[in-house]
Amino acid sequence: MNYCYDSPLIWPQIDIPKEEIFVSESKSSVKPEEIGSLTPANTGSYHLYRFVHAFEGAECSSVVFLHTIPGYQSPIKERMLYSSCKGNLIDSLTRHYGIEIQRKLEIEDFKELTSVFLIDTLHPKEVETPLSFSRPKGPAGRGPRRLIR
Numbered sequence: 001m002n003y004c005y006d007s008p009l010i011w012p013q014i015d016i017p018k019e020e021i022f023v024s025e026s027k028s029s030v031k032p033e034e035i036g037s038l039t040p041a042n043t044g045s046y047h048l049y050r051f052v053h054a055f056e057g058a059e060c061s062s063v064v065f066l067h068t069i070p071g072y073q074s075p076i077k078e079r080m081l082y083s084s085c086k087g088n089l090i091d092s093l094t095r096h097y098g099i100e101i102q103r104k105l106e107i108e109d110f111k112e113l114t115s116v117f118l119i120d121t122l123h124p125k126e127v128e129t130p131l132s133f134s135r136p137k138g139p140a141g142r143g144p145r146r147l148i149r
Contacts, residue, residue, distance in 0.1 A: 007026040007027060007028050008027065008028065008029065008030055008049060008050040008051075008052070009025075009026060009027040009030045009035065009038075009047060009048070009049050009050075010023055010025075010026050010047070010048040010049075011023065011024050011025040011026065011027075011038075011039075011045065011046070011047055011048075012024070012046045012047075012048065012089060013045060013046070014044075014078075014081050014082060014085060016077065016078055016081065019081065021085060021089055025038075030049075031115065032049070032051065032113050032114055032115050032117075032118055033113070033114055033115070035047060035049065035066070035110060035113060036110025036111065036113060037110075039068060039110065041070060041073070042070055042073040042074055043068075043070060043074050043078065044067075044068055044069060044070055044074055044078055044079060044081075044082035045067075045068040045082075046065070046066065046067055046068070046082070046086070046089060047065075047066040047068070048063065048064075048065055048066075048093065048099070048101075049063070049064045049065075049066060050062070050063050050064075051063075051064055051115075051118050051122070053115065053118070053119055053122075055119065055122075055123050060122075062102040062103070062118075062122050063099055063100060063101050063102055064101070064102060064103045064104075064105060064118065064121075064122070065090060065093075065101045065103070065104045065105070066105050066106075066107055066113070067082065067086055067104070067105070067106045067107070068106075068107055068108075068110075069082075069106055069107070069108050070108070071108060090104065102122060103121055103122055105121065
C-alpha cells in the first residue's frame with residue numbers, strides 16, 4: 001500500500017492524548033501554494049507531498065516531507081511530540097511503505113512554499129567556486145626545517 005502515489009498530498013497527524021500518528025487527510029490535486037490554506041496555523045503538522053514538475057525538459061516526480069512548525073502558538077507538548085516523532089515517521093514511511101523521500105523541509109510560514117521554491121530546493125543550481133589565491137612556493141634549497149627553542 002503506497003499512499004503517496006495514489007494522492008499527491010498526505011497529511012499525517014499526531015493524536016496528542018493517545019500519542020499516535022494517523023493519516024487524517026489526503027488530497028488528489030493540490031498545488032504547493034494551496035497546502036497552507038488546508039493547514040491550521042496554530043498547530044504543528046506533517047505533510048507528504050508528491051511534487052510533479054518539469055525540469056530541464058523532463059517530467060519529474062519528487063516526494064517532499066514537510067514538517068510545519070507554528071512557532072510558539074502551539075503547546076509545548078505538541079511541539080515536542082512533532083519534533084521527536086519526525087525521524088521515526090520518516091523511517092517508517094521509507095522502510096514499510098517504500099516511499100523514497102527526496103527532501104525533508106521544516107516550514108514555519110506557508111507563504112514561502114511555492115513551486116519555484118520547491119524546484120530550487122530539489123534541483124539546486126551549481127555554484128561556481130572562484131579560484132582562490134594560492135600561496136607561492138618558497139625558494140628551493142633552504143634545507144630541512146629547524147626547531148627553534
